[in-house]
Amino acid sequence: MADINVNLKSFEPFNGLKRGKLHLELSGKDCNLPFVNAIGRIATKRIPVYAYTKELIQIQKINPETGFHDSVPFNYDMIRNRIKNTPVAGIDPEISYLHERYWKNANYLDKKREKHENEKEVEANINIENRTDDILHVTTNDMLIYVNDKIEELYNKEYPFLIISLKPNEAFKCSLKAVVGIGLNDTCWDSAGNYWYDKNDGKIDFFIEGNLCYDEFKLISRSLEYFKLRTKLLKEEIKRQYSLDKEKKENFQVKIVDEDHTFGQIINYEIQSHKNIKKSSMSKPSLLVREIILDIIVSPDNAKSMIDFVMEAFDNLMNKIDVFEREYNKLLNPDKPKPKTKKN
Missing domain, CATH: 3.30.1360.10 (RNA polymerase, RBP11-like subunit)
Structure with a gap:
């Protein structure tokens, strides 16, 4: 032994x-x-862990006719990378091994892709307008998160993760999904x-x-x-x-x-x-x-x-x-x- x-x-x-x-x-x-x-x-x-893969982070362009506009300092790619590297806290896939058919060359935009039986539907939305005269920090506290169609709070309210900072009259709208994967595919799944x-x-x-x-x-x-x-x-x-x-x-x-x-x-x-x-x-x-x-x-x-x-x-x-x-x-x-x- x-x-x-x-x-x-x-x-x-x-x-x-x-x-x-x-x-x-x-x-x-x-x-x-x-x-x-x-x-x-x-x-x-x-x-295996959950992560917000980049393909499933959809940022909506703000219509200037609403009186608001997109963030000037941050472009969409910068925001996607920040969201992608925000951990999906508190959701456990409850598996130790994920077969490569579930992640290797997976097309996460395909709604009919093969999923592991343990994978939950994790969706989130952010819709924030800065109506103040100060910088507004958008964090995970501003995310509305659904896990299998039920609203869940995944993040610590006292120490949230920063998503984007908005100047006055800037707005941010985004929808995203989290899926199960492993770090070999992308560091977001580390x-x-x-x-x-x-x-x-x-x-x-x-x-x-x-x-x-x-x-x-x-x-x-x-x-x-x-x-x-x-x-x-x-x-x-x-x-x-x-x-x-x-x-x-x-x-x-x-x-x-x-x-x-x-x-x-x-x-x-x-x-x-x-x-x-x-x-x-x-x-x-x-x-x-x-x-x-x-x-x-x-x-x-x-x-x-x-x-x-x-x-x-x-x-x-x-x-x-x-x-x-x-x-x-x-x-x-x-x-x-x-x-x-x-x-x-």
């Missing part, structure tokens, strides 16, 4: 002004930096605002800040669920591709398509750590293409084939994830128990 320890150092829940922050102390000879980095990258880019770690005296201090959809305990739980599932899928795919190659040879190359350093680094680390592997190196030939190449060298006098060693490395990784998850689940959430989530 893997030697991994997980301890809770501190947890600061979201208070309306500052993002929540979870601090874990990780230790054990099997808790390495590539493993921890994979968890952080998954928590940032792979876990499921964590930030993560970082530091290693001291054999222990790793790991910090993560969420994006207001749900607390950081739940974010890490879903990241571990995704970690296990994706590792299993990659193992099965590599086994399917290379299982027929039983020739005992010294050099071997594994190509992992539709993947980046998130899994490339940790898989390469586990293969490097295998006692029968002489060398394993990882490369990403193109920054524009999600593809990882592993070049592996093994002693030719081994009884097993190369693919057997690779599968053993995957088994070691899955064992580490299981142990980490078991240790993590021993931690008590200060606010509420961790709910079960679905995978799809």
Whole structure:
């Protein structure tokens, strides 16, 4: 069994002004930096959340005959980018894995697009006219938000997010929708605002800040669920591709398509750590293409084939994830128990 320890150092829940922050102390000879980095990258880019995608932010042009006009300092693209990067607070998709058919090359303007069964209808409207002689700050307090046709308040009233500032006689009208996606598609779906770690005296201090959809305990739980599932899928795919190659040879190359350093680094680390592997190196030939190449060298006098060693490395990784998850689940959430989530 893997030697991994997980301890809770501190947890600061979201208070309306500052993002929540979870601090874990990780230790054990099997808790390495590539493993921890994979968890952080998954928590940032792979876990489904709601976001206001740019295509579904419709800003109406103000008719000057009404006595009001559009904002002069802010053009439509600037406003769309600000809204797009405003987190959709408090709506939980309740899933840890979103299949690519729901987000890859998705046309969000298509009303008949395929949606996950958990996805809710989230719509919002803003209609503000500045009838004062001062600057009027339009914030999330001015949004009328509907979740499945019911009015909801998602944002902290004391510390709202700024949308636009209007001069006298300026107006702003906008309708928008939030949909479920992941950060690989666009940063507006990043499921964590930030993560970082530091290693001291054999222990790793790991910090993560969420994006207001749900607390950081739940974010890490879903990241571990995704970690296990994706590792299993990659193992099965590599086994399917290379299982027929039983020739005992010294050099071997594994190509992992539709993947980046998130899994490339940790898989390469586990293969490097295998006692029968002489060398394993990882490369990403193109920054524009999600593809990882592993070049592996093994002693030719081994009884097993190369693919057997690779599968053993995957088994070691899955064992580490299981142990980490078991240790993590021993931690008590200060606010509420961790709910079960679905995978799809």
